[in-house]
Amino acid sequence: MAQRRGSVWTGCGTVFLKEFADHLGSGRMRVLEWLVLLTGIGAVYTAIQDLKTTTSQDPFLFLRLFTDSHDPLPSFMAVLGFLIPLVAIGLGFDTVNGEFNRRTMSRILAQPVYRDALLLGKFFAGLATLAVALVTLWLLIIGLGLLTLGVPPTGEEVLRGVAFLIVSLAYGGLWLGVAMLCSVVFRAAATSALVALGLWLLMSVLWPLLSRFMTEAIFPTTPLTLLTGPSYQQIVFQQTLARISPNTLFGESLLGLLHPSTRALGPVFMDQLEGAVLGNPLPLGQSLLLVWPQVTSLIAGVIVLFVAAYVIFQRQEVRA
């Protein structure tokens, strides 16, 4: 087959701008933003109440805004882990099938653009919308922290905060990829939304439980293991299983980034702790190294999902 001629990027910018404008102006986006904003601010507010009474000497006061939880509200970090997918799915579940259902697909593809440009433009528009929402939220929290705590964040805290933003965006991109893949595979928008939301519930609520049960099925509890505790293999197996869920990867990356004293995300042997000053924070570079596998896995997930959606979309017939 001879090669196609003409740039894949023709029209990508136009699609991006149109979709971006659509997202920012849509009622759907406004609802989702309020949801995140209210839960997020609630979590941060209770964290601030705690911070004011308990600590004054913590070198990473600002980071604790994101990580501290106060019953009954979870920490801001946990709220994000739960709600970012919801926003991403809300933005992405009808990207492709929506065009078919509105019967605009053939009209758009009759213009001199490749399908690549359409899909890329839509994906980047979703990502940009997520980025705008996340940065706004992040700035709001920093502002809230400045007002109530009265201390400015240190340079390292800001850097860790930026890293946190990037990881959150990758995490959101992954769920956007899931939603777009569903929107390519399923012609009905409702089916696509349901499947994406089902996956989200499976990964965020059921998977941690399932991975534990599956591990117990493979490494059954015996009187011996009750005494010695779980074996090394068992711990590694359960952790690997749990890491299939992007929520686990996201949680672990944030743990490493926002809790500078985190030294390992897996099992640690006693001899590895020799000479370690426990509880002392790691420098930023070391923390980044620690979460590097998690972050690259998240980004790899985004790429794999996008490619899958791309391949299926390219093979789809234009006529509905």
Added chain:
Amino acid sequence: MSDAVISAKGLKKLYGRTPAVDGIDLTVQRGEIFGLLGPNGAGKTTTILMLLGLTEADEGKIEVAGFDPMREPLEVKRHVGYLPDSVGFYDNLTAEENLLYTARLAGIPRGEIVQRLGEAMNRVGLAEVAKQKVGTYSRGMRQRLGLAEVIMKKAAIAILDEPTSGLDPQATFELLDMIRGLKAGNVTVLISSHLLDRVQAVCDRVALFNLGKIALEGTVAELSHKVLGGGYSVEIEAIVPNLPALANRINGVQRVSETGANKYHVIAARDVRAELGQAITTAGGSLLRLDHVEPSLDTIYRHYFEGQHGTA
């Protein structure tokens, strides 16, 4: 050297095992209105999608405006305006915003967009409602908006898929008039329809599709000559006993059929009106009406397939 802007040879497309298009040869000359006519599912839309490079042909060679839609789809799409079957728009945007989006995608220079958009909306008569959301538009208005998009693109070729389906007679008439306007602007028009009679009026040449093949191709007169033999067709309304016998005595008459009370249809090889009139009056009958009619595509189509089934 012919001036063909669209040419397709041996076009084939399979959906699973069943051929949707089964070996089609098609040539459209510059500046003509060409009709792809035939029942639903005859392969018209599939052919159009292949011409646009929106679906891959399994076999055959296509050239549109000098480009191969498989290899240079962007160039083809730059030269072709397309109005899809039951066209859709973004209902939450205004008509203007909808066209603005496609204008940018089409790569119309920024400075020209506003002017060309305004002109197009004027030509289809939607200038006054251009700032309304498309959600409030009727079906006819949507079709016209789709046509405005084709006009705005100033493409050399316009491909219109079922532009009149679902429209009321008045809207159909207006739309066909606008399509004639396209031809006046030296645009080659390819139009597909299952409503033979309505589209017949605007087409220079037609191709009749059936089961993925082109059954007949040519001008309406050529087709009627091929299918109906003589091609000269006369309608008579007269009160006279046994008109068929009278008519059959006239040299050149090939076929007489009764179409209603005192109404007859005569097909002949030449103009037999004078003799028919004379025959009726000399037989003592009274002639109420005597008309030469352009045979309708419907008649041709029905006759053709009756003939096919007869020989099969």
